[in-house]
Amino acid sequence: MTRYIIRRLLQFIPVLLIATLLVYAMVFLMPGDPIRALAGDRPMSDAVRETLREQYNLDDPFLVQYGKYIWGVFTAADFGTTFTGRPVLDIIQQRLPVTLQLAAVALVIQSVIGIIAGALAAIYRDRFIDRLVQVSTVLVVALPVIAIAFLLQLVFGLNLGWFPIAGAREGLVSFILPGVAMAAVSTAMVARLLRGELMDALHSDYVRTATAKGLTRGRVVGRHAMRNSLIPVVTFLGADLATMMGGSIVVESIFNLPGLGNQVFQSIQAQEGTVVVGIVTLFVIFFVIVNLVVDLLYGLLDPRIRYE
Amino acid sequence: MRTHSAPARLVAVSAAAALLLTACGDDDGETQAAGDDDGGTLSIYNCEPQNLMPGNNTENCGSRILEQLFTGLTQIDYENYEAVPAVAESWETEDQTTWTFHLREDFTFHNGDPVTAQTFVDTFNWVVDPDNAQAGATFHDKFLGYDEVLAGDAEEMEGVRAVDEHTLELELTEAFGQLPVVLTYTSFFPMPEVAFEDMEAFQTAPIGNGRYQMDGEWVHDVEVAMERYEEWPGEEPGSPQRLEWMIYNDVDTAYTDVLAGNLDILGEVPPHRITGIEDDFGDDWSQHESSRFVYMGFPLYDEEFQDADLRHAMSMAIDREEIIENIFDGSQTAARSILPPVLPQGRDDACEHCHFDPEVAADLYEAAGGPEELTLYTDTGTGHDDYVEAIGNQWAQNLGVEEIRYESLDFAQYLDLHESEGVTGPYRLGWLLAYPSPQYAMEPLYSEGAPSNYSGYASEDFDALIDQANAADVDDADEIYQQAEDILLEDLPVIPLWFQDYFIVHSDRVADVEMDLRSYVRVEDVTVTD
Numbered sequence: 008m009t010r011y012i013i014r015r016l017l018q019f020i021p022v023l024l025i026a027t028l029l030v031y032a033m034v035f036l037m038p039g040d041p042i043r044a045l046a047g048d049r050p051m052s053d054a055v056r057e058t059l060r061e062q063y064n065l066d067d068p069f070l071v072q073y074g075k076y077i078w079g080v081f082t083a084a085d086f087g088t089t090f091t092g093r094p095v096l097d098i099i100q101q102r103l104p105v106t107l108q109l110a111a112v113a114l115v116i117q118s119v120i121g122i123i124a125g126a127l128a129a130i131y132r133d134r135f136i137d138r139l140v141q142v143s144t145v146l147v148v149a150l151p152v153i154a155i156a157f158l159l160q161l162v163f164g165l166n167l168g169w170f171p172i173a174g175a176r177e178g179l180v181s182f183i184l185p186g187v188a189m190a191a192v193s194t195a196m197v198a199r200l201l202r203g204e205l206m207d208a209l210h211s212d213y214v215r216t217a218t219a220k221g222l223t224r225g226r227v228v229g230r231h232a233m234r235n236s237l238i239p240v241v242t243f244l245g246a247d248l249a250t251m252m253g254g255s256i257v258v259e260s261i262f263n264l265p266g267l268g269n270q271v272f273q274s275i276q277a278q279e280g281t282v283v284v285g286i287v288t289l290f291v292i293f294f295v296i297v298n299l300v301v302d303l304l305y306g307l308l309d310p311r312i313r314y315e
Numbered sequence: 316m317r318t319h320s321a322p323a324r325l326v327a328v329s330a331a332a333a334l335l336l337t338a339c340g341d342d343d344g345e346t347q348a349a350g351d352d353d354g355g356t357l358s359i360y361n362c363e364p365q366n367l368m369p370g371n372n373t374e375n376c377g378s379r380i381l382e383q384l385f386t387g388l389t390q391i392d393y394e395n396y397e398a399v400p401a402v403a404e405s406w407e408t409e410d411q412t413t414w415t416f417h418l419r420e421d422f423t424f425h426n427g428d429p430v431t432a433q434t435f436v437d438t439f440n441w442v443v444d445p446d447n448a449q450a451g452a453t454f455h456d457k458f459l460g461y462d463e464v465l466a467g468d469a470e471e472m473e474g475v476r477a478v479d480e481h482t483l484e485l486e487l488t489e490a491f492g493q494l495p496v497v498l499t500y501t502s503f504f505p506m507p508e509v510a511f512e513d514m515e516a517f518q519t520a521p522i523g524n525g526r527y528q529m530d531g532e533w534v535h536d537v538e539v540a541m542e543r544y545e546e547w548p549g550e551e552p553g554s555p556q557r558l559e560w561m562i563y564n565d566v567d568t569a570y571t572d573v574l575a576g577n578l579d580i581l582g583e584v585p586p587h588r589i590t591g592i593e594d595d596f597g598d599d600w601s602q603h604e605s606s607r608f609v610y611m612g613f614p615l616y617d618e619e620f621q622d623a624d625l626r627h628a629m630s631m632a633i634d635r636e637e638i639i640e641n642i643f644d645g646s647q648t649a650a651r652s653i654l655p656p657v658l659p660q661g662r663d664d665a666c667e668h669c670h671f672d673p674e675v676a677a678d679l680y681e682a683a684g685g686p687e688e689l690t691l692y693t694d695t696g697t698g699h700d701d702y703v704e705a706i707g708n709q710w711a712q713n714l715g716v717e718e719i720r721y722e723s724l725d726f727a728q729y730l731d732l733h734e735s736e737g738v739t740g741p742y743r744l745g746w747l748l749a750y751p752s753p754q755y756a757m758e759p760l761y762s763e764g765a766p767s768n769y770s771g772y773a774s775e776d777f778d779a780l781i782d783q784a785n786a787a788d789v790d791d792a793d794e795i796y797q798q799a800e801d802i803l804l805e806d807l808p809v810i811p812l813w814f815q816d817y818f819i820v821h822s823d824r825v826a827d828v829e830m831d832l833r834s835y836v837r838v839e840d841v842t843v844t845d
Binding site for chain 1: 728
């Protein structure tokens with residue numbers, strides 16, 4: 008088990024190097040001088056421009072720039088600074104908690120509501136609750152996230168005034184609307200996925216056996232059918248949590264949450280290569296860890312799965 | 316279950332207690348603030364500043380904040396846009412070249428340090444020092460010795476001298492009557508000694524000498540909070556007791572937040588909201604003219620656009636009102652001048668060739684041998700593409716231009732193309748006055764070799780008039796600047812399109828919301844009514 012984890016972690020290194028190199032290339036090969044754009048319509052004196060270009064290694068060939076960056080990361084934990092002089096690490100430290108809270112709220116919503124809805128739909132198949140789940144999930148999946156976000160903002164933020172519209176100042180409450188917006192589509196997916204899996208399981212031989220042994224309905228569904236049906240759901244939730252980082256761009260922007268998704272978007276526009284690389288590296292690490300955790304969770308759900 | 320109930324109850328009780336405590340705390344805070352002075356708290360929309368270093372600031376998001384934290388030698392009287400005393404109580408000059416500023420003795424930084432003539436000498440030199448890479452350094456280029464410092468040949472500018480503790484002498488390379496107005500700009504704000512020791516630390520909570528002082532640090536992407544500095548010795552202290560600059564990355568979200576009553580002022584309503592503004596806000600909105608000048612420039616280094624008649628024709632073939640109505644919902648003022656009409660020196664109708672007259676335009680265009688194909692250039696974003704396309708359509712329709720192509724580039728790329736003279740057709744650009752002087756509306760854009768003269772326009776007559784106006788006493792300069800403008804309007808190196816209007820929306824708890832010609836809400840004058 009430990010060896011398995013170490014082996015998986017070692018695999019990160021090439022993944023990380025390739026990912027950062029690709030991102031670095033994409034941002035730095037964008038045309039135009041980001042330093043010049045800093046000054047807007049106004050001119051910038053050549054002396055200032057040269058000092059800055061030198062400071063950010065912008066005159067070096069691309070691979071040298073990348074090399075200097077990675078060297079700084081490994082030798083001094085220096086993730087570079089933005090063109091306006093702010094350390095990237097500082098930005099990440101400030102913004103990571105926001106995105107993590109958002110992701111956590113979304114994950115809780117989509118797993119709790121998604122699993123309850125999916126299980127109820129499967130157990131009460133073809134009854135009212137099943138129809139309700141079926142129709143509402145189709146509706147949610149069909150709506151773009153941006154529409155859901157605006158709708159929530161207008162109804163629950165502006166008209167009813169129950170939740171804040173913007174910012175993260177009010178703690179957890181601030182994350183409810185954006186969390187719902189971000190979780191909406193996945194909640195529907197989880198519900199539909201679990202409904203299908205659970206219905207299959209309820210008709211399988213082992214459930215029939217368990218029922219025949221005289222176990223209570225609750226025990227049959229809860230301990231036997233659910234446990235098996237949850238494996239694909241956990242896989243989905245894991246993959247979804249990882250992609251949520253990227254998906255946070257729209258939601259964070261609409262709800263003015265100072266998180267990482269939002270920052271990536273702004274930094275790409277400003278051609279802030281170092282910021283983009285720093286944050287994307289973080290996303291990659293996150294993605295890999297979540298995948299590992301998901302794989303390990305399989306073992307808990309299905310004891311037959313073992314790791315060597 | 317029963318065993319869990321005791322801790323659960325405990326949690327509930329302490330949570331309730333905590334709520335109660337915070338509630339009390341809030342109340343206390345408010346009454347206390349009201350007790351000091353009933354200025355109240357004002358929350359204002361802002362965008363995330365690039366930095367909070369006075370010398371490095373060239374954009375609005377930081378500038379609005381710095382203006383409240385710092386007071387320069389002079390300041391603008393927003394009634395008539397003239398320079399009036401601030402840290403300097405008076406100034407005199409014989410020849411517009413050597414200026415003597417007499418400083419007040421009672422100005423202090425928020426940390427208690429006095430503001431002296433030496434403060435300004437140190438600040439100006441630090442900003443210009445190329446090692447510090449300050450974007451605002453170019454604003455100092457009229458001081459004697461600027462070039463030497465920039466080239467690394469001198470440590471300090473020869474023309475910036477402290478005569479005694481409260482007398483500052485500024486010597487320029489040439490006569491410049493607009494100096495007192497220029498000195499109102501952010502790049503000339505004084506910085507305390509502590510700033511130079513660690514500028515990074517300084518700008519997380521700048522220590523200025525302005526009406527307001529920082530309350531805590533700049534919380535990136537969240538807010539900048541400031542309290543009135545009670546020791547500020549100037550004439551009109553800020554009206555609100557506290558300013559909270561709320562940082563949004565999306566103006567639409569800010570608009571919704573004003574609607575919901577969570578934010579007091581938004582000074583730049585997004586264009587697509589303007590049609591609904593009356594329904595949304597009733598009386599709580601206003602429209603303001605600004606100095607933001609939007610124009611179509613010509614690459615005059617290209618043979619094709621040499622003929623002034625051609626440029627007149629293209630200007631007269633644009634129906635500005637129609638575009639303003641259809642694309643901007645009336646949120647611009649058609650430009651018939653180059654000097655913004657909001658400036659005292661601006662004239663509403665100075666441009667002969669800025670009136671829509673398709674017939675005359677078509678004849679002129681044909682006579683001038685206007686090209687049948689055109690490429691129009693624009694930078695992407697914030698709706699520039701829309702109106703550039705509308706102008707292209709009008710040229711196609713009114714001038715019979717057969718083929719029109721559009722090049723839409725990212726801003727950084729766009730500027731590079733201009734600097735390498737790679738633009739082959741009319742292009743859009745804008746200009747906003749950093750300080751209210753007709754000099755700033757013209758010299759950087761149309762003087763031969765000037766840094767923002769992207770059209771490559773060169774006119775000896777124009778340059779001579781600008782020099783003459785710059786050298787004149789501020790009272791005599793207006794008319795000469797207008798003569799210089801007349802030359803531009805005849806040569807038309809750029810087609811004036813419109814001056815942008817800004818829309819402010821505000822909550823019902825504030826009054827006296829005004830805007831200056833740079834589109835800055837004068838937050839220090841806003842009255843908080845509840």
